[in-house]
Amino acid sequence: MRDVAVVGIGMTKFGEIWEKSFRDLYVEAALAAIDDAGVDHLDSMVIGCMTSGLFVGQEHLGSLMADYLGQKQLAASRVESACASGGLAFRTAFLEIASAASDIVMAGGVEKMTDISGDGATYALAAAADQEYEVFHGATFPGLYALMAVAHMNKYGTTRDMLSAVAVKNHHNGSMNPYAQYPFKVTMDQVAKSVKVADPLNILDCSPITDGAAAVILTTVEIAKKLGKPIIKIIGSGHATDAIALHSRDDLTTLKATTVAAEKAFKMAGKTIKDIDFAEVHDCFTIAELMVMESLGLYTPGKAGQAVLNGETALDGKFPINTSGGLKSKGHPVGATGVAQVVEVVKQLRGEAENGRQLKSNPKVGMTQNMGGSGGSTLVHIMEVA
Amino acid sequence: MFPSRIWRESKHRYRLEAGKCKKCGKIVFPYRLICPECGHREFENINLPDTGKLVTYTVIRVAPSQFTDQAPYAVGIAELANGVRLLAQIADCEIEKLKVGMDIRIEFRRIQTDGHHGVLSYGYKFVPKWY
Numbered sequence: 001m002r003d004v005a006v007v008g009i010g011m012t013k014f015g016e017i018w019e020k021s022f023r024d025l026y027v028e029a030a031l032a033a034i035d036d037a038g039v040d041h042l043d044s045m046v047i048g049c050m051t052s053g054l055f056v057g058q059e060h061l062g063s064l065m066a067d068y069l070g071q072k073q074l075a076a077s078r079v080e081s082a083c084a085s086g087g088l089a090f091r092t093a094f095l096e097i098a099s100a101a102s103d104i105v106m107a108g109g110v111e112k113m114t115d116i117s118g119d120g121a122t123y124a125l126a127a128a129a130d131q132e133y134e135v136f137h138g139a140t141f142p143g144l145y146a147l148m149a150v151a152h153m154n155k156y157g158t159t160r161d162m163l164s165a166v167a168v169k170n171h172h173n174g175s176m177n178p179y180a181q182y183p184f185k186v187t188m189d190q191v192a193k194s195v196k197v198a199d200p201l202n203i204l205d206c207s208p209i210t211d212g213a214a215a216v217i218l219t220t221v222e223i224a225k226k227l228g229k230p231i232i233k234i235i236g237s238g239h240a241t242d243a244i245a246l247h248s249r250d251d252l253t254t255l256k257a258t259t260v261a262a263e264k265a266f267k268m269a270g271k272t273i274k275d276i277d278f279a280e281v282h283d284c285f286t287i288a289e290l291m292v293m294e295s296l297g298l299y300t301p302g303k304a305g306q307a308v309l310n311g312e313t314a315l316d317g318k319f320p321i322n323t324s325g326g327l328k329s330k331g332h333p334v335g336a337t338g339v340a341q342v343v344e345v346v347k348q349l350r351g352e353a354e355n356g357r358q359l360k361s362n363p364k365v366g367m368t369q370n371m372g373g374s375g376g377s378t379l380v381h382i383m384e385v386a
Numbered sequence: 387m388f389p390s391r392i393w394r395e396s397k398h399r400y401r402l403e404a405g406k407c408k409k410c411g412k413i414v415f416p417y418r419l420i421c422p423e424c425g426h427r428e429f430e431n432i433n434l435p436d437t438g439k440l441v442t443y444t445v446i447r448v449a450p451s452q453f454t455d456q457a458p459y460a461v462g463i464a465e466l467a468n469g470v471r472l473l474a475q476i477a478d479c480e481i482e483k484l485k486v487g488m489d490i491r492i493e494f495r496r497i498q499t500d501g502h503h504g505v506l507s508y509g510y511k512f513v514p515k516w517y
């Protein structure tokens with residue numbers, strides 16, 4: 001396999017972006033990434049998008065976006081793995097370069113979630129769950145994570161405060177991110193008293209409905225050197241799946257796909273979790289961040305909540321998590337999320353994170369964990385300053 | 387919801403029909419074409435028991451449109467006497483009294499009315515055992 005580096009990053013502001021269309025959001029992020037990398041062409045493009053068909057009635061994204069990006073006859077495709085579609089696009093682009101099929105590839109992600117009214121977004125997102133044996137019975141996405149939260153609380157004594165602490169930390173970080181949808185701080189009390197969605201999860205335990213896009217340019221380390229950009233090398237990539245129906249899993253308190261994807265990525269990188277300096281993880285709900293921390297092997301099962309309360313995952317903690325604000329504060333345009341996580345890791349590794357959220361520890365190795373549905377798929381990537 | 391989609395699942399939803407692997411004994415619900423444990427492809431048709439214990443639950447307060455008239459409602463995962471797990475609504479319960487580990491039985495109930503086509507769908511719900 002050839003060595004692969006990320007040489008360009010770009011993203012739109014996340015939020016309810018009424019004035020911009022689905023295609024313009026994508027092209028804006030893509031152009032920013034091309035400009036940042038300084039490349040004069042692309043060999044191919046992979047777009048992560050969960051369900052543009054349900055959100056905006058548009059499929060066939062490879063061709064549409066290549067056209068609007070002014071890339072005539074570009075080899076372009078769309079990949080899907082629910083909320084992990086962006087992570088999958090990144091892995092697909094990585095493999096394409098590593099295998100020498102292409103030299104310069106864009107991995108992008110996009111979702112336009114607010115061009116739909118009423119419970120249209122709920123319906124579209126529920127397509128990531130088991131339609132006949134979960135959604136049919138009235139389970140919602142927050143409901144599925146709530147089922148895991150109750151199981152986790154029951155088994156390990158996880159508390160309301162531990163969940164709230166995740167939201168408070170991530171909103172604190174997001175308040176320093178100019179691209180965040182909700183760049184404001186919240187208090188423990190506000191989270192605990194916010195409107196109930198699916199017990200024990202409240203609205204401030206949930207990531208929002210978001211419009212947005214992100215894109216990154218990958219190339220060989222050799223070409224990257226010629227471009228003169230800081231070289232952020234992809235040293236590990238892991239991908240795994242699990243049953244999408246929660247009742248088909250043996251253990252509701254752990255995320256098996258995350259554990260296995262991480263093991264694969266660590267093996268490729270020749271590293272363990274102890275060698276990683278910080279991570280962007282999939283905090284679609286507060287309980288998800290705790291379960292991911294444990295499933296990655298960062299904490300033993302049941303210990304993540306106390307660690308967050310102790311500040312161990314804060315910006316100045318020993319293992320900062322979601323310096324961008326995470327899905328919670330930055331926003332969660334589902335197909336774009338996995339790519340936006342890469343954007344943040346690259347910024348931190350380049351020392352370019354805005355407004356005081358740059359890690360002072362001079363990080364060298366960062367990690368992303370991007371999860372589909374209620375954990376039915378996971379992509380893990382490890383990046384290092386070359 | 388297209389009627390054939392409901393009809394296809396009816397043997398699972400109406401009669402709790404499941405498949406028991408003829409080689410390793412693994413019970414799959416709903417029916418599958420290949421055993422996820424051993425890869426065998428022949429199953430014996432069995433009916434699931436109608437009692438079990440609640441493994442986890444939640445109370446859905448923000449509901450999809452077909453369920454808004456029922457909200458807030460409880461949804462849970464139960465483990466049946468033979469170890470099979472399934473997800474369903476918990477009916478006829480006092481939300482405050484739900485507990486992990488509580489005994490439930492399975493009853494045949496109406497699940498939802500599809501607003502667009504007006505199709506009624508039926509299936510199983512959990513009911514706390516002492517009711």
Ligand SMILES: [Zn+2]
Binds near residue numbers: 407409
């Ligand atoms: Zn078997």
